[in-house]
Amino acid sequence: MPRQRDESGESTHERILRVAAEVFARKGYHGAGVAELGEAAGLKRGALYYHIGSKEDLLYDLSKRHVEEALQRGRVVVDSDLHPVDKLRALAREHVQTIAARRDEVIVVLREMHALTGKRARQLGKLRDEHQNLFARVLEEGVEQGVFRSADHVTVLGVLGILNWSYVWYDAEKGPLTPDQVADRLIDIVIYGELASPRSAGRNGRQLEAPAPVQR
Amino acid sequence: MPRQRDESGESTHERILRVAAEVFARKGYHGAGVAELGEAAGLKRGALYYHIGSKEDLLYDLSKRHVEEALQRGRVVVDSDLHPVDKLRALAREHVQTIAARRDEVIVVLREMHALTGKRARQLGKLRDEHQNLFARVLEEGVEQGVFRSADHVTVLGVLGILNWSYVWYDAEKGPLTPDQVADRLIDIVIYGELASPRSAGRNGRQLEAPAPVQR
DNA sequence: GCACTAATGTACTGATCGGTCAATCAGGAG
DNA sequence: CTCCTGATTGACCGATCAGTACATTAGTGC
Structure with missing residues (x-):
């Protein structure tokens, strides 16, 4: 096996996965042809098929690798002994960092999953x-310790949603905010809410107290 | 013009838009062929092209109609004189109702936009x-009246995200929760936060007060 | 040079792609 | 009946689709 890896130490297969993420993110899985994928990797169709099993293999391998790596990083946070508030924040930072650093892969995983x-x-x-369950566990820990109000299904998906949606709008290279700043801002909403202090906001006898905790 | 509309009063063009939303939602824009779209509407390719300009026209008309209708319903809420908290809740309910009632269209608009x-x-x-600005305006009103903490870009997109993400997981026919219940739960997170009362949750001198308001 | 293997390009498959076209059909108006 | 118009069909366009077969190149160990 002569030159499996180029001067940067990246194998052809790894290069194919990398450029495929970019092409799939830009044109969509069905919108990108195999010839286009090969061209982006500097290969003709025939050569490309020497390295991959099928077009769907490409999508699967790419997605699986991405989610497994995100899962692994998330587990480190969840298994730590941080206070639930800090743990949720750390998990959110990890999440938005991934979205910022590997946006192409995130786009493909979330948009072309189907x-x-x-x-x-x-x-x-x-x-x-499994990755979603990381957030569920952090919220459940918080509820057990009396820190969080709820850890029901909708709450978990709400937290995941407010973070995930950033893949649609957050461009780390354009926006002035760092990934951690975005994660902090979003998780502050989830933790503290957008309601200003009842002292200054209450008027007309309006009820501004938080609602009762939600059942699990 | 004999039978432009069938017995249910739906024109052929309207029927095509309706079934195209279902097919696009299931297979994706590029993943669905025009033959398949025609078959779903009970037409051959040739007949289909008598009613539409192109495949992309279909996607555009479908998406435009959907967003314009959602925009119109949202404006009614935003132009009302509700308290900002109630207005945000009403807008969220409207939004989740749309996601529940016309999920196919929402999937197409959000996933096949590109x-x-x-x-x-x-x-x-x-x-x-424009639709996104509805949420921005409600939050801004709240900030002006001292009800909400912030109405910056990230906050608006966070609120929109926590609601929008429900299109991925919420199935009105399967889940036990109504659209309004889901919207209320999600908007409670945004308004009140998930932090339990500082009285019961604080410990070790931990700072559990809300952070300072964010600048716009 | 020789043999072996990884790697690649070329050429091909049958199918489907989006879109167009002329011919035809169905039914109401005069 | 004739004429008109909305609606539909099936054939056809060139291009591209995913995938395969095979010969060729390039580099290594001997």
């Missing part, structure tokens, strides 16, 4: 659920 | 921005 079929779709769905 | 090209993409982007 292009996977059969067993592949199920396996990636399981990985995605 | 398949539009040129002027079409720009025009729809403008409409989307």
Whole structure:
């Protein structure tokens, strides 16, 4: 095996996955042709198929690797002994950092997930659920310690949603905010809410107290 | 013009838009062929092209109509004289109701937006921005009246994100929660935060007060 | 030089892509 | 009946689709 890796130490397969993320993010899975994927990697179709099994393999391998790595980083945070508030913040920072640093992959995972079929779709769905459970566990810990109000399904998906949605609008290279600043701002909303202090905001006898905790 | 409309009063063009939303939502814009779109509407390719200009026209018309209608419903809420908290809640309910009732269209608008090209993409982007501004205006009103803490860009997109993300997971026919219940739960997070009362949660001298308001 | 293998390009498959076209059909108006 | 118009069909366009087969190149160990 002569030159499996180029001067930067990246194998052809790794290069293909990297450029495929960019192409899939820009044109969509079905919108990108195999010839286009090869061209982006500097290969003709025939050579490309020497390195990959199929176009769907590309999408699956790319997505699986991304989610597994995010899962691994998230587990380190969840397994730490931080205070629930700090743990939620750390997990959110990790999440937005990933979105900022590997936006192409995030776009593909979140937007083209449904292009996977059969067993592949199920396996990636399981990985995605595991990652979602990281947030559920942090919230549950908080509820047990009397720090958070609720950890029900909708709350977990709400937290995940407010963070995930940043993949649509956050461009780390354009915006003035760092990933950590964005994560902090979003998680502040979730933790403290947008309501100003009842002292200054209450008027007309309006009820501005927080609602009762939600049942799990 | 004999039978432009069938017995239910739906024109062929309207029927095409309706079934196209379902097909695009299931297979994606690039993943669905025009033959498949026609078949879903009970037409051959040739007949389909008698009613539409192009495949992209279909996506554009479908998306434009959806966003314009959502925009119109949202404006009614924003132009009302509700208290900012109630107005935000009403806007959120309207939003989740739309997601629940016309999920196919929402999926297409949010997921296949990027398949539009040129002027079409720009025009729809403008409409989307107008809809986003509804949330910005409600938050700004709240800040002016001392009710909300901030109305900066990230806050607006955070609120929009926590609501929008429900299009990924909320199935009105499966879940036990009504759209209004989901919207209320999500908007409670935004308004009050997930932090339990500082009285019961504070410990070790931990700072559990809300952070300072964010600058616009 | 020789043999081996990783890697690549070229050429091909059958199918489908979005879109167009002329011919035709169905039904109401005169 | 004739004429008109809305609606539909099926054939056809060139291009591209994902995937395969095979010969060729390039580099290594001997």
